[in-house]
Amino acid sequence: MSLASYTARRIALGLVQVLAVVTLVFLLVQALPGDAAVALAGDNPDPARIAQIRAAMGLDRPAPERFVEWLVGLPRLDFGVSLVSGRPVADFLSGGIGPTLVLAALTLVLLVPISVLVGVLAALREGSLLDRALTSISVALHSIPEFALAVVLIAVFGVQLAWLPPTAVGADLFAQPAVLVLPLVVLLARPICSISRLVRAGMVDALASDYVRHARRLGIGETRVRFAHALPNALAPAVQQVARTTDWLLGGVIVVEAVFVIPGLGTVLVDAVAARDLPVIQGLAVVFAVTTVAVNLLADLVAFRLAPRAEVVA
Amino acid sequence: MSLNRRGFLGLTGLTVVTLAGCGTPTGPAAAPRTGGRLRAAFAGGGAKEVLDPHLANLFVEAARSKAMFDKLADLGNDVSPQPRLAEKWEPNADLTRWRITLRQAKFHDGRPVRAQDVLASYARILDPNRAFRAKSSLALIDLPNSRAVDDRTVEFALKRPFSEFPNALAAFGAYIVPEGAEDFAKPVGSGAFSFVSFEPGRSVLLKRNPDYWEGAPLLDELEFVIANEESARTNALLGGQVEYAHDLTPTTARSHASGDRMAIHRSPNSAVQAFAMKLDRPPFDNRDLREALFLLADRPQLVESVLAGSGQVGNDLFGKDYQHYAGDIPQRQRDLDKAKFLIRKAGAEGLVVKLDTSTAAAGMVEAATVFADQAKGSGLTIEVVQGNKDSYWADTLKNGSLSSFRSGAMPIETHIAQRLLKGAGTNVTKWNRPEFDALYEKAVSTSDQGAREAAYREMQQVLHAEGGYLMWGFADWIVGAKPNVGGISTAPANTLDWARFDKVWLG
Secondary structure, X not given: OOHHHHHHHHHHHHHHHHHHHHHHHHHHHHHOOOOHHHHHHOOOOOHHHHHHHHHXXXXXXXXXXXXXHXXXXXXXXXXXXXXXXXXXXXXXXXXXXXXXXXHHHHHHHHHHHHHHHHHXXXXXXXXXXXXXXXXXXXXXXXXXXXXHHHHHHHHHHHHHOOOOOOOOOOOOOOOOHHHHHHHHHHHHHHHHHHHHHHHHHHHHHHHOXXXXXXXXXXXXXXXXXXXXXXXXXXXXXXXXXXXHHHHHHHOOOHHHHHHHOOOOHHHHHHHHHXXXXXXXXXXXXHHHHHHHHHHHHHHHHHHHHHOOOHHHHO | OHHHHHHHHHHHXXXXXXXXXXXXXXXXXXXXXXXXXXXXXXXXXXXXXXXXXXXXXXXXXXXXXXXXXXXXXXXXXXXXXXXXXXXXXXXXXXXXXXXXXXXXXXXXXXXXXOHHHHHHHHHHHHOOOOOOOOXXXXXXXXXXXXXXXXXXXXXXXXXXXXXXXXXXXXXXXXXXXXXXXXXXXXXXXXXXXXXEEEEOOOEEEEEEOOOOOOOOOOOOEEEEEEOXXXXXXXXXXXXXXXXXEOOOOHHHHHHHOOOOOOEEEEEXXXXXXXXXXXXXXXXXXXXXXXXXXXXHOOHHHHHHHHOOOOEXXXXXXXXXXXXXXXXXXXXXXXXXXXXXXXXXXXXXXXXXXXXXXXXXXXXXXXXXXXXXXXXXXOOXXXXXXXXXXXXHHHHHHHOOOEEEEEEEOOOHHHHHHHHOOOOOOXXXXXXXXXXXXXXXXXXXXXXXXXXXXXHHHHHHHHHHHHOOEEEEEEEEEEEEEOOOEEOOOOOOOOOOOOOOOOOOEEX
């Protein structure tokens, strides 16, 4: 099978997966207690008023009918209209995707070079003081949950020392890039550890492998052996982890968004679920499912280019 | 040791001197001054956020609506109606027709506020195909028979005599919008601030309305920003990113009350904290058991632990110190022996009662847990059950027999009408007494002040003795601000002066 037909098959499979995710999300939201009318009525749950809200939202029509109607619009990229505010779902998605993309892109731009550099350094000096120091720091950082790190960083650098803004409240992320520093540190902390560990392990394996020994016997320069022959193979397992991290970032890291007040996709999701705003939740499910499928496909293709294996093409 | 101690004392002295030195010029004691932009952080609701004042539901929406729009009346510090866009109101003798004279006010686009705008706003709220929050309060207006006498006089016809009609004019969300307004992308109101820009889920920017009928605000600009987490609002305030942080917890207030980075403003009597017993089903259809629960509650302990002391004890009656409140009914105290006796008398010894609660409002789960602990040793076991927060109020209206309850400020008459009459929409305690309904009818249909007060007192007496609400406390509403922000009122939440920014200044 060629790379092109492999890609086509994966995309077709991806479409089925997206559809399955959206259906599952619809069923799960139906299973939650209360609907959008109940959530909106809040502490004033007069049954007569809830019935009126339900009618005004069109929730008095059968759920499958509303779902099918929403699905029909999907191929035209019509995500429907928010039940609660009446604004198009596309507005919510485009509003939330900006901050999420900025954070994800900046995190990846910093993450990949730093973690590869750290991993390679540790592998080349395997067993040295540097290797052990990097390992200890990685393991320690990796064991701190995001919210805990965020709270400590805000308390120290945001509030006590006042070096950096503690939150991004009301800020334009491009006009005031300082608000992104602390969130980026929090988002980078754990992925740097996991990816640099994978790069290190891959590099250590590669440097000890037969083909590297063979390359050295052929008299190829050490730098070329390390970076042209060993490194690409060492990166292949890390690519999968970068893909998982990308997926995690594009889903909107809810904890980081909440603590730093960044109105990304995670915040949109939390608000939509609390409001039982089904069209918005479904729109988000499509976005998340599409990014997961796309990122994983891309990662598989990149991994294949880095270290071609027979079974992918066969 | 002694060296360290001396050093410590010296340092403290220095800090006090420094504080005193820099506190004076920027302190709130400085006289009101104009100018500047105040940024106020509120919790928001993302998808739910709208600028249509009739759809207002969240605190941030209420505060924004109040800045841009006016009602005919609004609630004063004692939660009684005060004239706003209405200059005065005059009922006829049988309280079925009310003549309202409007103030000379202008919308932000320069058009005058006319009687037609008032009628159109109310018609929009009362539209049978829509579900605005103020609808139930305004439902007694007979709109087809109401009319604009002239541009500044409206005559409302009511479906029944109603002495508390001004309460309806002050109802949550009963704002006056220009006739025909439907698109609120760029809202036009008559309020102290006019619209500049809106980014849903992020911020709303408003500017001073120099022609405001009550005098132009002191601030040049007012920006509402959204931060859902209380810790984020606190951090943004401490980090100088906002000057005002709405709705902080008692714990935050306690830890920053003595510091110099944040001023704490408390609005007493803002949110009643309670447990609701349902009278239409066992076990609380038994009056003795209800009284036993009243006597089991250790109110000072609940206020101290759940509200971290930021509140006052309640006496099982709504609206402490509000207009018509029966403050002379003696305060109930914990009496474990009498409670045990009543539980035995009701044959409820060994009974396990489920107490439904959720995180739908701050402190409810904690209060339920503390109360369950206070009931230990009484013969009755209270088992705390935590439910889904998003559907909590609708769930507990129908199900269970005992649940956590909380309510913001509203007139006592509104509380009774919405929650304690036969057929009331949110009658969570299922209180249903024809003689009580008759007392209410008497209170709202008489123009005799003395008879009205007597009826209110009698209703509260019976509720105190055998009602279904165990109202154990009133929480302060807590707002944090930069120490240089002046003019923040401590009126109860939901009243006119709460979250009101036209009287606020930056020192």
